[in-house]
Amino acid sequence: MGITWYLAADMQIFLFTPLLILPLAIKPAIGFIVAAVVIIISTATNIFLIYHFHWPTSAAYLFTPDPEMTHFGDEYDMLMYDSPLIRCQIYIMGMLVGWFLQTKKRLRINTLINVACWVLGLSLMLCVVLGLYDQSNGFYIPIFWRAMYSALSRIAWGVGLSWIIISCWYGYGGPLNNFMAWHIWIPFGRLTYCGYLTHIPVMMFILDQRTDTVFFTTFLEAVITGVVPTIALTFFVSVFWSALFEISFEKIQLILLGGLRSS
Incomplete structure (x- = not known):
């Protein structure tokens, strides 16, 4: 099936999770350093591939191709779209959030900080959704912005999603928390x-x-x-x-x- 490629990528990332879980368990600071290094390598690799092959921001074919674009096919799927190294950003962020929820049983969040983080998180997620509007309408996107969106969009989405999880977990999600905790789900x-x-x-x-x-x-x-x-x-x-x-x-x-x- 067309979606099983992600099961393979997900499994490969899972096999490497002890390299992050063990440092987090022994000394959290080392675990966070390891996570940051892997995310930086993933982001840098993403940017390099966009600049090297002049690829678009995503695999969707609704874009005006770069005249210098090469190897947009199997190579793109292997090196970018299906690659565990590229996909690991959001996975690692999820692991860090899970570790935080497990170790921090209670958390008091100032109302102003909570509102500000909600606004920031939802704004980042909205930017990710609307960021490809011009591309989908046939406008040519400069390579710098293509690289930035491709490399940082998953991180931005992960930040917004992480705050929703943290805020709701500790009881600061308001009506959204009640809706998500509804037993019908x-x-x-x-x-x-x-x-x-x-x-x-x-x-x-x-x-x-x-x-x-x-x-x-x-x-x-x-x-x-x-x-x-x-x-x-x-x-x-x-x-x-x-x-x-x-x-x-x-x-x-x-x-x-x-x-x-x-x-």
């Missing part, structure tokens, strides 16, 4: 992995049912005819996928591990 949360695995085949199935040419008209029309059916059918399929594979193999694993422990 529990079954959907348990199906997210299977939803990730099945959503592209579901999207293709829904598109294949159309006999007319698909093109964008309005946002509402896209939501009604595309987004809502895809989400609904994806979670429906995920229930059976989870029952057949995820839950079944978890039960087998528990039985085997239980037998090993008892023996």
Whole structure:
């Protein structure tokens, strides 16, 4: 499936996590230095690749190509899009947030600081979403800004997402915290992995049912005819996928591990 490339990248990053987890456990300062060094190497590599090959900010084909662009194909996928080194930025930030939540049981946040961080975090995330507006409309983006967006957009998104998690975890998320903690999300949360695995085949199935040419008209029309059916059918399929594979193999694993422990 078209999304399994990320499972490979994710697994490779996971295998290297002890290099960060152990320093964090022994001496947090060393762990943070290791994390910073890896993120800097990842960012520098990203910038170098953009400048060297004159690549666009993303793999989306809605851009005006650089006349000097080369190797935009398998090389781009291997060195940039699928590369664990490029993808590790947000993963490492998530690990640091998880370590912080585990070690800092309570945290008091000043109201002014909380509001300022919310504004900053959401602003960064909004910049990431809207940052490619000109590119998607056919404007040529100078190589400096292409490199900056490609190298820093994941970090900016991670900063905003990290603050949402931290603020809500310690009870400073307000209505958003209540909404995210709503018990109705529990079954959907348990199906997210299977939803990730099945959503592209579901999207293709829904598109294949159309006999007319698909093109964008309005946002509402896209939501009604595309987004809502895809989400609904994806979670429906995920229930059976989870029952057949995820839950079944978890039960087998528990039985085997239980037998090993008892023996």
